[in-house]
Amino acid sequence: MPQTFADPARPGPALRAQDLHVSFGDLKVLRGVSFDLAKGEGAVLLGANGCGKSTLMRALNGLAPVASGQIWVEGQAIVGAPLRAVRAARRQMGYVFQQFNLVPQLSAHQNVLFGAMGQRPLGVLGVMNAFARAEDRERAMACLDRVGLADRATHRPAELSGGQQQRVAIARMLMQAPRVVIADEPIASLDPKAGREVLDLLWRIVEEEGLSLLCTLHQLDLAEEYGRRLIGMKAGRIVLDAATGSVERAELDALYTGAARVDAAPEGVAA
Amino acid sequence: MSRPDLPPRFRAPSALAWVLMVGFAAFFIQGLYGADVSLDRLIRGATNLVRFVSLAIPPDFARWETIGWAMLETMNIAIVGVTFGCLLSVPLALLAARNTSPNAVVRVIARQLIAIARTIPDLIWALIFVVAVGLGPLAGILAIILDTIGFAARFYSERFEEVQKGPSEALTSTGAGRLSVIAGAILPESFASMTATSLYSVEKAIRSAVTLGLVGAGGIGVELSTAMRLFQYDQAAAIILVVLVAVIGFEHLSSSIRKRII
Numbered sequence: 336m337p338q339t340f341a342d343p344a345r346p347g348p349a350l351r352a353q354d355l356h357v358s359f360g361d362l363k364v365l366r367g368v369s370f371d372l373a374k375g376e377g378a379v380l381l382g383a384n385g386c387g388k389s390t391l392m393r394a395l396n397g398l399a400p401v402a403s404g405q406i407w408v409e410g411q412a413i414v415g416a417p418l419r420a421v422r423a424a425r426r427q428m429g430y431v432f433q434q435f436n437l438v439p440q441l442s443a444h445q446n447v448l449f450g451a452m453g454q455r456p457l458g459v460l461g462v463m464n465a466f467a468r469a470e471d472r473e474r475a476m477a478c479l480d481r482v483g484l485a486d487r488a489t490h491r492p493a494e495l496s497g498g499q500q501q502r503v504a505i506a507r508m509l510m511q512a513p514r515v516v517i518a519d520e521p522i523a524s525l526d527p528k529a530g531r532e533v534l535d536l537l538w539r540i541v542e543e544e545g546l547s548l549l550c551t552l553h554q555l556d557l558a559e560e561y562g563r564r565l566i567g568m569k570a571g572r573i574v575l576d577a578a579t580g581s582v583e584r585a586e587l588d589a590l591y592t593g594a595a596r597v598d599a600a601p602e603g604v605a606a
Numbered sequence: 607m608s609r610p611d612l613p614p615r616f617r618a619p620s621a622l623a624w625v626l627m628v629g630f631a632a633f634f635i636q637g638l639y640g641a642d643v644s645l646d647r648l649i650r651g652a653t654n655l656v657r658f659v660s661l662a663i664p665p666d667f668a669r670w671e672t673i674g675w676a677m678l679e680t681m682n683i684a685i686v687g688v689t690f691g692c693l694l695s696v697p698l699a700l701l702a703a704r705n706t707s708p709n710a711v712v713r714v715i716a717r718q719l720i721a722i723a724r725t726i727p728d729l730i731w732a733l734i735f736v737v738a739v740g741l742g743p744l745a746g747i748l749a750i751i752l753d754t755i756g757f758a759a760r761f762y763s764e765r766f767e768e769v770q771k772g773p774s775e776a777l778t779s780t781g782a783g784r785l786s787v788i789a790g791a792i793l794p795e796s797f798a799s800m801t802a803t804s805l806y807s808v809e810k811a812i813r814s815a816v817t818l819g820l821v822g823a824g825g826i827g828v829e830l831s832t833a834m835r836l837f838q839y840d841q842a843a844a845i846i847l848v849v850l851v852a853v854i855g856f857e858h859l860s861s862s863i864r865k866r867i868i
Binding site: 396398422423424425426428429430434435437438439441449450451452458459462504507511 | 772773775776777778779780781782783785786787789790791794795797798
C-alpha cells in the first residue's frame with residue numbers, strides 16, 4: 336500500500352469541510368457536514384441515492400450555494416469568497432462526473448486541452464486547438480496517452496465507448512494538474528468491466544501524482560477494495576467515517592436502509 | 607351504492623367560451639361585410655386577372671440586363687443584412703438566454719429589444735430607414751438587419767437555453783471564467799442549430815429584400831413596382847420569374863447545406 340503523500344511546504348488538509356449546510360428551497364440537503372481529507376488520501380464516499388452526496392460534491396467545488404459553514408480547498412476558503420478566489424480554488428480541484436460531461440461537438444484532444452482553461456489568462460482563447468501554445472497541445476496529447484487513448488485524439492465523444500469517454504474526462508482532469516480530485520459516481524453509467532478499468536486508472540493516476548481523492552461509489556465491494564477510508568452519508572449527515580478495515584459490512588448496509596434520503600427524513604429525525 | 611352516471615357526451619361551454627365565440631363571429635361577419643364581397647365584383651376581378659395574365663404572356667426579357675443587376679442588388683441587400691443581423695444576434699441572444707445572461711434586468715431588456723425587432727414588420731422598418739438614410743439599398747440592408755435580429759436572436763437564445771448543463775459545468779469546475787465556458791461549451795453545442803437558423807434567415811431575407819424595393823429600399827422590387835405602375839405586365843412577369851428562380855434556387859442550396867451539417 337503506498338505511503339500517504341505529504342508535502343511539508345503545504346501543511347494542513349487538502350480539503351476541509353466544516354458544518355456545511357445546503358438547502359434547496361425548504362429542503363435541507365446537507366445538515367452539518369464536516370470532514371477533513373488529508374493530502375494524498377483516497378477516500379470513498381458512500382450513501383443511498385438522495386442522501387446528499389452529489390450536493391456535497393457540488394458544494395465542494397462551489398457549484399452549489401452553501402447556506403452556512405465553510406470549505407477550504409488547499410487552505411483557500413471558498414464560501415463567501417470573491418469569485419476570483421473561488422476560481423483559484425477550482426483550479427486546484429479536478430472534477431470527474433458520472434456523465435463524463437465532454438463537449439460532444441469537439442475532439443477528444445480539444446476536450447483535454449480545455450482542462451487548462453482556468454489557468455490561461457485568455458481563458459478559452461488560450462486553449463483552443465488553433466491558438467494553444469505548442470507545449471499545451473503536446474501536454475494534452477501526453478495526458479491522452481497516459482489514459483491509453485492517444486490514438487483516439489481526433490475522435491468525438493460520440494465515437495468513443497462510455498469507458499473511453501470517462502478516460503478522456505480523466506485526461507482532462509490530468510491536464511488541469513489539480514491537487515485534489517473529486518469524482519462523483521465516475522463509473523455509475525459504465526458496465527462492470529469498463530468501470531473497473533476506469534477506477535484502476537483513476538486510482539493509479541491519483542497515487543502517481545500524489546493527489547487527494549474523494550470518490551463516491553455505489554458498489555460496496557469496490558469501495559472496500561479501493562478506498563482506504565470510507566465516509567458514509569445518510570439523510571444529509573455523515574454517519575460513518577473510518578479506515579476501511581475497521582468497518583463491518585452491516586454498518587455499510589445500514590446506510591441504505593430506513594430514512595436515508597433527505598426528502599424522506601425531516602431535519603432532526605434523521606437516523 | 608349505485609354506479610355513478612355515465613359521463614355526458616358534450617359539456618356546456620363556459621361563459622368565457624360563449625363570449626369569445628360570439629365576439630369572434632361578430633368580428634368575422636363585420637369583416638366580411640366591410641370587404642364588400644359581391645358576385646359582381648368577383649366576376650370582374652376574375653376578368654381583370656385573365657387580362658393581366660394575357661398581357662403578361664409572353665414575359666418580356668428585353669431589359670434582362672437591368673433586371674439582372676437589380677436581382678443582384680437584392681441578393682446583396684439580403685446577404686449583407688443577414689450577415690450583420692446574425693453577428694449582432696449572437697451577443698444579444700447570449701444576453702437574453704436564461705443560462706448565459708449576466709442578470710435578470712439585462713435579460714428582460716435584451717428580450718424586449720429582440721421582441722421589438724420582431725414585432726415591427728420588415729416593410730415598416732424599411733419605411734423608417736428610407737426616411738432616415740434616403741432611398742436605396744442601405745435602407746434595405748438596415749431593415750434586413752433588424753428583421754434578422756428579431757428572428758435569429760430569438761432562436762439562438764432558445765437554443766442556448768436547451769444546451770445540456772454538464773459540459774458547461776465541467777468547464778466551470780476547472781476554474782474557467784464565464785465567457786470561456788460560453789465559448790468553449792455552449793457555442794459549440796449550439797453551432798449546428800445556429801447555422802440552420804442563419805441559413806433560414808438568408809432565405810427569409812431574400813424574400814423580404816424583394817418586397818423592400820416596393821417602398822424604395824433598393825433591389826428588384828423597385829423595378830417590379832415601376833413595371834406594374836406603367837402597366838408593363840410582360841416586364842413584371844419577367845421580373846417575377848427571375849425572383850422565383852432565385853428564391854427557389856437558394857432554398858435548394860440551403861437545404862442541401864443544412865442536411866450536411868445536421
